[in-house]
Amino acid sequence: MPYLMIYSANNESINDELLPKHATCVTAANTSHLNYHDIAGLLPPLRWIRAVGSAEPVSVLQWRNRTIAEFIRDPHPDLLARAPIAAMLEAQKASATRE
DSSP states (O other): OOOEEEEEGGGTTTTGGGSOTTOEEEEETTOOGGGGSTHHHHOTHHHHTTSSOSSOHHHHHHHHHHHHHHHHHOOOTTHHHHSOHHHHHHHHHHHHHHO
16 A cells, blocks of 8 residues: 655654655655645745744645645655655746746
Protein backbone atom coordinates (compact mmCIF):
# COMPACT_ATOMS: atom_id res chain seq x y z
CA MET A 1 0.00 0.00 0.00
CA PRO A 2 1.59 3.33 -1.05
CA TYR A 3 2.04 5.89 1.73
CA LEU A 4 2.63 9.63 1.32
CA MET A 5 3.71 11.79 4.24
CA ILE A 6 3.76 15.54 3.67
CA TYR A 7 5.70 17.40 6.34
CA SER A 8 5.84 21.07 7.14
CA ALA A 9 9.37 22.43 7.42
CA ASN A 10 9.18 22.88 11.18
CA ASN A 11 8.07 19.25 11.65
CA GLU A 12 10.22 17.54 9.04
CA SER A 13 10.98 13.89 9.86
CA ILE A 14 9.20 14.05 13.21
CA ASN A 15 7.15 10.91 12.49
CA ASP A 16 9.65 8.98 10.36
CA GLU A 17 10.07 6.22 12.93
CA LEU A 18 6.32 5.58 12.90
CA LEU A 19 5.98 5.41 9.12
CA PRO A 20 6.18 2.27 7.02
CA LYS A 21 9.61 1.75 5.42
CA HIS A 22 8.18 2.28 1.94
CA ALA A 23 6.66 5.69 2.78
CA THR A 24 7.37 8.61 0.47
CA CYS A 25 8.08 11.78 2.46
CA VAL A 26 8.08 15.30 1.08
CA THR A 27 8.54 18.65 2.83
CA ALA A 28 7.57 22.12 1.68
CA ALA A 29 10.15 24.78 2.52
CA ASN A 30 9.24 27.64 4.86
CA THR A 31 6.02 26.05 6.10
CA SER A 32 4.37 25.25 9.39
CA HIS A 33 1.45 22.92 10.02
CA LEU A 34 -1.19 25.56 9.27
CA ASN A 35 0.27 26.26 5.80
CA TYR A 36 -1.51 23.12 4.61
CA HIS A 37 -4.94 24.48 5.52
CA ASP A 38 -7.06 27.05 3.69
CA ILE A 39 -6.91 29.23 6.79
CA ALA A 40 -3.32 30.25 5.91
CA GLY A 41 -4.57 32.11 2.84
CA LEU A 42 -7.77 33.39 4.36
CA LEU A 43 -6.22 35.03 7.43
CA PRO A 44 -3.04 36.96 6.51
CA PRO A 45 -2.54 38.05 10.15
CA LEU A 46 -1.45 34.47 10.87
CA ARG A 47 1.80 35.31 9.06
CA TRP A 48 2.35 38.37 11.22
CA ILE A 49 2.12 36.32 14.41
CA ARG A 50 4.20 33.54 12.80
CA ALA A 51 1.45 30.92 13.10
CA VAL A 52 2.24 29.96 9.51
CA GLY A 53 5.53 29.80 7.67
CA SER A 54 6.76 32.42 5.21
CA ALA A 55 5.83 30.37 2.12
CA GLU A 56 3.08 31.89 -0.03
CA PRO A 57 -0.16 30.20 1.18
CA VAL A 58 -1.78 29.76 -2.23
CA SER A 59 1.44 28.32 -3.67
CA VAL A 60 1.71 25.80 -0.86
CA LEU A 61 -1.89 24.67 -1.30
CA GLN A 62 -1.42 24.35 -5.07
CA TRP A 63 1.79 22.37 -4.53
CA ARG A 64 0.08 20.15 -1.93
CA ASN A 65 -2.83 19.39 -4.26
CA ARG A 66 -0.54 18.71 -7.23
CA THR A 67 1.76 16.51 -5.12
CA ILE A 68 -1.13 14.41 -3.84
CA ALA A 69 -2.62 14.07 -7.33
CA GLU A 70 0.75 12.98 -8.75
CA PHE A 71 1.22 10.49 -5.93
CA ILE A 72 -2.21 8.98 -6.56
CA ARG A 73 -1.41 8.65 -10.27
CA ASP A 74 2.10 7.29 -9.72
CA PRO A 75 3.11 6.47 -6.11
CA HIS A 76 6.82 6.33 -6.87
CA PRO A 77 9.52 7.44 -4.38
CA ASP A 78 10.93 10.04 -6.79
CA LEU A 79 7.90 12.25 -6.10
CA LEU A 80 10.07 14.91 -4.48
CA ALA A 81 12.07 15.30 -7.69
CA ARG A 82 8.84 15.64 -9.69
CA ALA A 83 7.18 18.25 -7.44
CA PRO A 84 9.80 20.39 -5.68
CA ILE A 85 8.22 23.35 -3.95
CA ALA A 86 11.44 25.37 -3.89
CA ALA A 87 11.57 25.51 -7.70
CA MET A 88 7.88 26.33 -7.91
CA LEU A 89 8.16 29.16 -5.40
CA GLU A 90 11.23 30.59 -7.16
CA ALA A 91 9.43 30.57 -10.51
CA GLN A 92 6.45 32.27 -8.97
CA LYS A 93 8.65 34.90 -7.34
CA ALA A 94 10.41 35.56 -10.65
CA SER A 95 7.15 36.02 -12.53
CA ALA A 96 5.82 38.35 -9.81
CA THR A 97 8.87 40.63 -10.14
CA ARG A 98 8.40 40.83 -13.93
CA GLU A 99 4.78 42.01 -13.56
